[in-house]
Amino acid sequence: MSVQQLPASTVHVMLGDCSAADAKSVLGVLCGRFTADREGADEPHESGSGRPTVWTVLFDTAGDPGGTPGPVVELSGQPTVEAQGGPLATRRLREALDAVFTVHELGTEAGDQEVQMKLRLDSRTAHETRPV
Numbered sequence: 001m002s003v004q005q006l007p008a009s010t011v012h013v014m015l016g017d018c019s020a021a022d023a024k025s026v027l028g029v030l031c032g033r034f035t036a037d038r039e040g041a042d043e044p045h046e047s048g049s050g051r052p053t054v055w056t057v058l059f060d061t062a063g064d065p066g067g068t069p070g071p072v073v074e075l076s077g078q079p080t081v082e083a084q085g086g087p088l089a090t091r092r093l094r095e096a097l098d099a100v101f102t103v104h105e106l107g108t109e110a111g112d113q114e115v116q117m118k119l120r121l122d123s124r125t126a127h128e129t130r131p132v
Contacts, residue, residue, distance in 0.1 A: 008113075009062035011085035011093045016054040018079035023055045025073045026081070026101075026121060033096045034059040061085075061092040073100050074123045080106070081119045090115040097121065 013030070015023050030036070037058040081097065083090050087110065094117070097103050102122040109116045 006058070007060065007062065008086040009060050009089050011059050011061055011083050011089045012056070013059060013093070014054050014056050014082040016052060016080050016082075018075070018077050020053070022075045022077055022079050023053075025075060026079055026097075027055065027057060029073060029100050030057070030059055030093070030096060034061050034093075035063055036060075059093065061089045072124055075101070075121060079121050081121060082116070083119070084114065084116045086113060087115050090117060094119070100124070 015026055018026070027036075027038075031038075083093055085093070094103065097119065102124055104120040104122070106118040106120055108118075
């Protein structure tokens with residue numbers, strides 16, 4: 001059995017601890033910057049089971065258009081983002097999130113060819129400035 005090798009620009013993202021609306025906001029920001037394995041009509045929704053919901057998406061960060069900040073996005077909670085991929089790919093993902101949200105690093109593990117990071121997102125406040 002062969003294992004399919006993903007490109008070095010691919011990041012596996014798991015989004016949790018949030019409502020479907022917050023998941024839609026965060027994934028919308030990332031889908032605006034990167035190619036995803038999800039269709040645009042595939043919107044986050046609650047499972048209805050009463051158990052926590054986690055949304056997973058693969059992003060290809062190779063086509064990152066650069067550091068253009070997106071519009072201010074309001075979140076109702078503090079979603080957590082777990083990302084796993086190559087060092088450059090995870091850095092691009094982090095930069096895309098930093099451009100729109102206040103990002104708190106909860107932990108990072110780096111290996112030779114892969115980085116795993118856990119982040120918590122907050123809405124930016126009106127007095128915060130965005131990196132240029």
